Amino acid sequence: MIYHKSVKLTDHFYCYVWQGRGNNCNTVVWPSVLRGEHPHVLVDPGHVRNELGETCFDSLVQAMAKDGFKIEDAGLVIATHSHPDHMEAADLAIEKSGALFTLSREEDEFFHTMGKMFFQMFGGKPPQVSPSFYLKEGDLSLGAKENKLAVKVVSTPGHSPGSICLYLEEDKILVSGDVVFAGSIGRTDFPGGSPTLLRKSIDELSRLDVEYLVPGHNTEAGNIITGKDQVKRNFYTVKMFI
Ligand SMILES: [Zn+2]
Secondary structure (H helix, E strand, O other), X not given: OOOEEEEEEEOOEEEEEEOOOOOOOOEEEEOOOOOXXXXXXXXXXXXXXXXXOOOHHHHHHHHHHHOOOOHHHXXXXXXXXXXXXXXXXXXXXXXXXXXXXXXXXXXXXXXXXXXXXXXXXXXXXXOOOOXXXXXXXXXEEEOOOOOOEEEEEEEXXXXXXXXXXXXXXXXXXXXXXXXXXXXXXXXXOOOOOOHHHHHHHHHHHHOOOOOEEEEOOOEOOEOOEEOHHHHHHXXXXXXXXX
């Protein structure tokens, strides 16, 4: 069963938009950007299976396969933050591919102190994988010359202490994790959440030049926001919530 809808923004940017009834995140895939035999990058592999028993990871693997991308060919898995609906399937993705794993140092520390609790709360298993390196605020350059993908890592605490967003300057795409959604913002009532920090993070994101805002979840207002004016309007609206 495939619950994801594939949305291609560029040759190197696909979003697998979650369409199941239960909770899961959207997964971003940057196909064929790394050197070598494992060229795909996955951002937020999501749940293995959610509260309604929907087979989230299986669905992602199948949806990717329809686009010609094998999970076995993943070389890097990035987590925007460590919540189960974003990171639970990291182990499975890595088992199948041998991919490296990364998140921010702050988020890794949070995961190993309070963050694992979320998995117990939601009945899942915390992933065992450890990061091969940490994501730091600033530039992350991936891939070989012809296929180079320049990514800016933006540190955006508030929803989770070490949450990050990913900005692709050339294509003006912002992967906003659980910081900002269409018409809505990330929750701050979970352990490690902070409305003050979230406000600051959203302020910082709103200064970027964004054509496509790709959030971690869909809302009633939609999922991917397209067009500079729409993105601006969305930031204007959500700033009224905090
Ligand atoms: Zn979250």
